[in-house]
Amino acid sequence: MISANNITKEIPTGVLLKDISFTLGNKEKVGLIGQNGCGKTTLLKIILGVESYELGSIQIQNETVVHLPQLFSFPQDISVREYGLRLVGSEKQFYLFARNLSKLGLDEKHWDTTVNSLSSGQQMKVKVAELLLQEPTVLILDEPTNHLDIDGILWIEEFISVFDGIVIMVSHDRSFLDNTISHIFEIDEKQLHVFSGNYSDYLEQKEHWVEERRKAYARQEKKREQLEQLLENVRKIKGGKQRGKAVKAAKKRMEREVLRDEINSYSRDTLDEIEFGGETHTGKIMLKVAKLTHSFGDLSVFENTSFEIRGNTRVWLFGPNGAGKSTLLNIITHKIVPTSGQIEIGTGVRWGYFRQNQEELDLDLTMKEYLHDVLHLTQAQLYGFVKKYLFPKEYVHRKLGNLSPGQRARLVFGVFAEQELDLLILDEPTNHLDIWTKESIENSLKEYKGALLFVSHDRYFVEEVDVDRIVTIENKQIKEIW
Template sequence: MLIVKAIDLHKSLSGAALFEQVSFEVREGERLALFGRNGAGKTTLLQGLLGKIDFDQGTIRRELPLEHWGWLEQHVDVSPDDTVLEFVQSGSAELYRLKQELERLQQRMNGQASSRPAAPEWVNGQASGRHSAPEHAAEEMYGGEAMDTVLERYGRMYERYVQLDGYAWEVKVEKSLGLMRLDPSLWTQPFCSLSGGQKTRAQLAALLVREPKFIVLDEPTNHLDEESLDWLEMWVRAYPGTVLYVSHDRTFIDRTADAVIELEAGGCRRYTGGYTDYRRQKELELRTQETAYKKQEQEREKLLESIRRYSEWFHQAHRSAGQNDFYRSKSKKNVSRLHAKEAALERLESARVQKPREAAGLHMQLVAESFAARALLRMEGVGFAHETGRELFKQFGLSVNRGDRIAVLGPNGAGKSTLLKLIAGLLQPMAGAVRLHPQAKIGYFAQELDHLETEETILGSLLKLPDMTQTRARTIMGCFLFSREDAYKRIGQLSMGEKCRVAFLMLLFSGANLLVLDEPTNYLDIDTRERVEEALLEYAGAFVVVSHDRYFIRRAANRLIVMDEAGAPQLFSGTYDEYRFKDRSRPLSPEEQGRDNERVQLQLRLAQLMSMEEPDEEEERLRLLEEIRQLRQRL
């Protein structure tokens, strides 16, 4: 069954085309990831599908009515007084309206609030009102309205509430909040007071209550810790309806998506599978296009050379022919060949393969000052507690050495950012010591990006650096995707993604040999994340990073600090995959089991090659070394 079909959608913002010629369809039971760079218009496209905004051109065919759609958005507009419980209940519009009205009428009748609609006494199918009415009910007035009228309205609404199974709905709301790990102590708190991850879970709870047939999720993975991400992945895979979502979490896309729809300015294209499959197909497309382009250019050069040669022959034969019939016939033969080659060139140009162009991307190389010693930083017997008295660390020890890529894992609230601030020297331990080597230089990236000078312009901040010129500053800005017009923007006016790039720009010139990074890729699109990852992988210094991006952690980290709310961080000397595979307290997914099996096979093959005698032939020796190198790279 077709859920929705988009046909030739166009949308412009401020007179500039955001996207055009966008066509795709969503079918029942699919899990589709809408993918694209920041600013490509993904959220705008989702809002248009939901009827919240209009497109400039194109058609949307909704085969499933909008009342059966569900929507999770990045920014929720709610009243400051709405509690978490009220927010989740409000996702079921009719039941919530009935519940509110019943409670309001009860307050009028009883003179006090009641937490649950009480059933009236019924006589001959009508509400008698004997359970709460005074002796002369008919004569009582409530806000200018006769009590009989109030009771009659209450009876009608109560009957409708029971008909819709309202009391079972109330239980379902509470169960959904529990499934989302939102403690009952939070239910009466204002929704606006929740953290980002808690707000996301509250929105998911509201969807879980309704169970719409089609769900649209805009960045559902934002602010979620690893445990919540694992739960969300299982929920999306098991959901009985259809799901379309936007996410920058590559692991989430790999584990949940049936297909990826890539949105670009000139349209969109569908790729089967998750993110890894999408990348593989894109690389194959690029290689195929490059091959076709080179072949086309070679053919074009041949045709141009033939046209030039036949043109010369024709003009020479025409000049020599005069009235000689033989030469005139030869001249005509040359001109017919010339026209045939020109026609072939026209056909080639009409079906021209465009030269593959790499999209503008971040160009970044982090340089670290040289460092001779092994250890850059040591933490010895460190203890730290919140103002509330909750202990985060006790007798914690850590050594950060040259070449370390340390990732800090743990649930929200476990103290990951606090640990980074202790390492960076922004907080002082309550017990123990943090010792920094005299030659070590720390570069700090704050999750909130509040360490940036908001009143300074991008260009101005660069020109403060020693030996910096206007020309070099503008070149550097271009490498970080800032246009000429962006130069004079104040940093405080930038988007979070732009501020993130500015923060990396500052790290570029810090000369730091120890980077302390708190969620460095949070506000970046996937392409920019991968450029940052490449720069960090080639970085000569060490870094300690907190990130919820499991794809990044899997690629970059060679050591882990695993934290929990009990205040006992554990050190793990190994990669993220090794840590996950060693954790047998939970069942491995088929993907993880496959990687585990493959890793064992690769290790056995590597051990076999390393035990072989070195071949005498140079060619065989080089082949052996190359296979060993490839095995190590894959491992």
């Protein structure tokens, strides 16, 4: 059992978490959600015992807790077998690690392969096999699906579903949350709100909760107006000391009955729908790939393959990690020179490329310098931009390298909106975004009039964006599957 009682955590800028309380028992599986920066990872660290806090207590009784971090690495040039031997110490004990690998579906044919040459999903299986050596009863996971392809996501879903213990995980993958959890813990305004069921259940409960708060606010507003009228009547009727006492009494009554801070209407500091602009070019070739061939040394990725996008078509580029999706996008956007073939972006087409890890950004530039370079903003326009896209005013002097990945993503999308592009090319655009920013981007893309080519393993995002075509990379060819 895990029990937290009135945990309060302070940071230099103020209180981050306030009066956090919860109790978790056997087999309960929790999705921890909230806007970026609200304290989710900090709460995980408190549970793990690696982060201090100012008030409250946390008790973990008869549990073995393991942590699967968002990012992990392995030694260079070490095989799966060698890595396992390092963990267990002897050939005699290796069977424990091997048994875990087999349970997780990593076949023996992979054991002599270097770990770093495996796919992201396979590397996660190696890491989980390591954690299972501790025979855990509690799993703490931080964004477990972020770098997985769909096969990897389906595997981790199944693993969590059959895990016979407590699971607490931070995730912004809504389909994943729908398929794995029994409770949603939401951090909002420093406090923890608990909802039963999966993510879809949470949405229904939250809608009802918000509506009840709105009704309560309306009732209190009506009462406030009545009390203000009472004050006004007292001022008119009473005089001298008697009037002063009556006014004071009425004010106390107002303070007592109108708890505005407690019942304020539900609001969240979220990004409004972004207007990406752009134009619809009906029938026009926006992008053309002709007879593309490309190799990395002896590794052939594409062989004489062709592909095009016309008008305002929305195309999902689908496939497993390592298939060549990002390579194709880098070739299309001139980041990689192909071995042979022709790449054309339509005449006059304004386009933007969102790279998976935002490699296009110079992390040594300040936000002010970057925005001046790409948008040539005046001082007034600069501060208008940071306000519009929910950055604190002082962030204009912050280096891009000191922004979180989610903040950098928001910055790039803001730039795209200001540039009014006709073609958006997006590589895993939602990877570092919280749920509310994802929803804003989804709603914006629904209204976008231009053409769209994107790679994503976020199933919820794909459904919301409403694609026209699905293409994949198979046998070194770009193939249309829908």
